[in-house]
Amino acid sequence: MRSSPYWPVVTHPVLRRVLPGIAVSALGDGMSLVAVSWLALQLAPQPARGAWVAAAVAAYSLPSALGGAVLGRYLRHRPGAQLAGRNAILRASALAAIVLVHATGALTPGLYVALLGVSSLLAAWGSAGRYTLIAQSVPQEHHLAANSVMGTLSEAAALAGPPLAGLLIGWTGAAVVLAIDAASFAVLALTYRLAVPKPADAPPAGPARVRLGRDQAGLLLVTFAFFLVFGPFYVALPLHVADDLHASATLLGVFYTVFGVGAVVGGLATPYVRRLPPWPVIVAFGLAVLPLGLGAPPAVSLPAFAVAGLCWAPYMPVMMALFQRTTPPERLPQLLAAFGSITVIAVPLGTAAGGPLVTAVGAERTLLVSALATLALGLVTAAVSGGRLGLRQRRVRPAQSREEFRV
Numbered sequence: 001m002r003s004s005p006y007w008p009v010v011t012h013p014v015l016r017r018v019l020p021g022i023a024v025s026a027l028g029d030g031m032s033l034v035a036v037s038w039l040a041l042q043l044a045p046q047p048a049r050g051a052w053v054a055a056a057v058a059a060y061s062l063p064s065a066l067g068g069a070v071l072g073r074y075l076r077h078r079p080g081a082q083l084a085g086r087n088a089i090l091r092a093s094a095l096a097a098i099v100l101v102h103a104t105g106a107l108t109p110g111l112y113v114a115l116l117g118v119s120s121l122l123a124a125w126g127s128a129g130r131y132t133l134i135a136q137s138v139p140q141e142h143h144l145a146a147n148s149v150m151g152t153l154s155e156a157a158a159l160a161g162p163p164l165a166g167l168l169i170g171w172t173g174a175a176v177v178l179a180i181d182a183a184s185f186a187v188l189a190l191t192y193r194l195a196v197p198k199p200a201d202a203p204p205a206g207p208a209r210v211r212l213g214r215d216q217a218g219l220l221l222v223t224f225a226f227f228l229v230f231g232p233f234y235v236a237l238p239l240h241v242a243d244d245l246h247a248s249a250t251l252l253g254v255f256y257t258v259f260g261v262g263a264v265v266g267g268l269a270t271p272y273v274r275r276l277p278p279w280p281v282i283v284a285f286g287l288a289v290l291p292l293g294l295g296a297p298p299a300v301s302l303p304a305f306a307v308a309g310l311c312w313a314p315y316m317p318v319m320m321a322l323f324q325r326t327t328p329p330e331r332l333p334q335l336l337a338a339f340g341s342i343t344v345i346a347v348p349l350g351t352a353a354g355g356p357l358v359t360a361v362g363a364e365r366t367l368l369v370s371a372l373a374t375l376a377l378g379l380v381t382a383a384v385s386g387g388r389l390g391l392r393q394r395r396v397r398p399a400q401s402r403e404e405f406r407v
Helices: 015-043 046-059 063-070 080-104 109-119 123-137 140-171 174-195 214-230 233-244 249-272 278-293 298-312 315-326 332-361 363-385
Strands: none
Touching (some): 015 174, 063 332, 080 123, 080 174, 123 140, 123 332, 233 332, 233 363, 249 298, 249 315, 278 315
16 A cells, blocks of 8 residues: 555545535535536527536536636745635635525526636646645656546546435435535635645745746647547537437436546556656547547447446546646645646537537537547647657756756
């Protein structure tokens, strides 16, 4: 057990107190994946239910991109735990407001979407805070394992949360599930407040704008493209199951389940491949989803999609480790907030593009286009980077803010 790369993480004096709160909040957020859309269905008038559900789902994530872009002046100098704690407080407060207004019978679809938007405003900074806390608290050689713990908790919650939410909604209602999510964020906020010691000195404030080196900008661009070309899957996969495979929603659920199981396994395995650069992850993911675009039967495409989840999971921990290792501490929160904003925007843009693409070429060919685009992205990234392993670079010192690192 002590030889495991996770041992220094779970026994770390700060993380061992923070991780239970993160796990509770992750489960609450996994449950909200179902509750947010279900409550929108209940509130919306019948002719506009689809539009209001889409607006609610978007409001629970997209405003974080705005917060990441415009709030740097006020938040960039905050320590990681404070950033994550403020996001948790805002989430808890806004979700609790939804529950209270709903209890009075005064919750309208417009007010619901507005409160969801408020709740997500600091989400990019909350994610930046978690990973900044790791960089501030954990020795560099344990960054990847700590990042993997964060990602694995999210993936496990995405597996357990939706079915649990479905049961609770059937027994009680969607508002009750949102109340549980609000309580989980309150627990997380209290955890950050009590479990993380205050720094002796405030960290130096970073610049008002982060000036990216060439390779930092390259990593952000690659991430945006990777998430963008995956976006059409959310449109094409359900139609592929229904129209091409002539199957029910049960099979679609199985696809998402095996992907989630693969992602959990991949997250747990990530620290054992310490020298892994981003491009093999992208190439492997493209190869794994290729059978869906080639019309393979479920006996082949389901195991392949599980492998896709296995390949997907290491990407974010690896990218975060690159930034943690090579970014000066005073710049890290704002850079990670920008990174979070990019990931939030990319998938919805890809999903939006998936609609016209499916209409033009069909669901199966859309999956094929997405898989081939992913493969091309990975190969181009490998060619541009020369196959360099980004995790070999030493950490920059604050004075070396422009030192480059490799993809």
